[in-house]
Amino acid sequence: xxxxxxxxxxxxxxxxxxxxxxxxxxxxxxxxxxxxxxxxxxxxxxxxxxxxxxxxxxxxxxxxxxxxxxxxxxxxxxxxxxxxxxxxxxxxxxxxxxxxxxxxx
Amino acid sequence: xxxxxxxxxxxxxxxxxxxxxxxxxxxxxxxxxxxxxxxxxxxxxxxxxxxxxxxxxxxxxxxxxxxxxxxxxxxxxxxxxxxxxxxxxxxxxxxxxxxxxxxxxxxxxxxxxxxxxxxxxxxxxxxxxxxxxxxxxxxxxxxxxxxx
Numbered sequence: 001x002x003x004x005x006x007x008x009x010x011x012x013x014x015x016x017x018x019x020x021x022x023x024x025x026x027x028x029x030x031x032x033x034x035x036x037x038x039x040x041x042x043x044x045x046x047x048x049x050x051x052x053x054x055x056x057x058x059x060x061x062x063x064x065x066x067x068x069x070x071x072x073x074x075x076x077x078x079x080x081x082x083x084x085x086x087x088x089x090x091x092x093x094x095x096x097x098x099x100x101x102x103x104x105x
Numbered sequence: 106x107x108x109x110x111x112x113x114x115x116x117x118x119x120x121x122x123x124x125x126x127x128x129x130x131x132x133x134x135x136x137x138x139x140x141x142x143x144x145x146x147x148x149x150x151x152x153x154x155x156x157x158x159x160x161x162x163x164x165x166x167x168x169x170x171x172x173x174x175x176x177x178x179x180x181x182x183x184x185x186x187x188x189x190x191x192x193x194x195x196x197x198x199x200x201x202x203x204x205x206x207x208x209x210x211x212x213x214x215x216x217x218x219x220x221x222x223x224x225x226x227x228x229x230x231x232x233x234x235x236x237x238x239x240x241x242x243x244x245x246x247x248x249x250x251x252x253x
Contacts, residue, residue: 014211027219028197029197042130043130043132051208052207055204055205056202057131057203058203059139059198059201060219061193061220062201062202063216063219064175066217068215068216069214069215069216070210070211070213071210071213072209072211073210
């Protein structure tokens, strides 16, 4: 749980999610100055079971420790369902974490 | 010009592939989008030559951002969309993010982006019926934040 903060809650018929990933998100310019390789997330996805509810291809200009808020229809979700977040960065590292969705009956 | 033609061919090929819900990594499929140096080129690389119109699509960002390292941007739409792309014209490269929208997703995104200086945020949305929508917002940045 060290790499990501995940909040997922169902309110009415909407699933509201907020995530913050811990990542340096170093763009090419800054990396050049520091003399290290640029590194930033390139693909972020969220899933509940097999259903993809969020997907973004990102570039170097997403802020450091990026925050994403997104929503989906809560239709078909059951109690105990988990939100599974994963991201891949430029170095090829992939991190996946999940968290129980709150507010489901 | 050879490169442009090649790009065009790629787009046609991509258009023939039926849209699926599986992961689409735009960075792999349209790498030129992320290396384009201005918004027009980036849009061209991603969607090809398109005509945009105004619709139910909005972008919200502060008029003056105090910290260019983390500018909150909210995108909302009630349209039936396939994908949304977020661009800005202050940084050396234009593309920021491309969101893929599938079944059961609600278009209400918030994320924080970096901008080196004052500029304009452009949102292009691709609808399922093949139409494109565009909206943009200009903003000032008090402190540039491209240094991470």
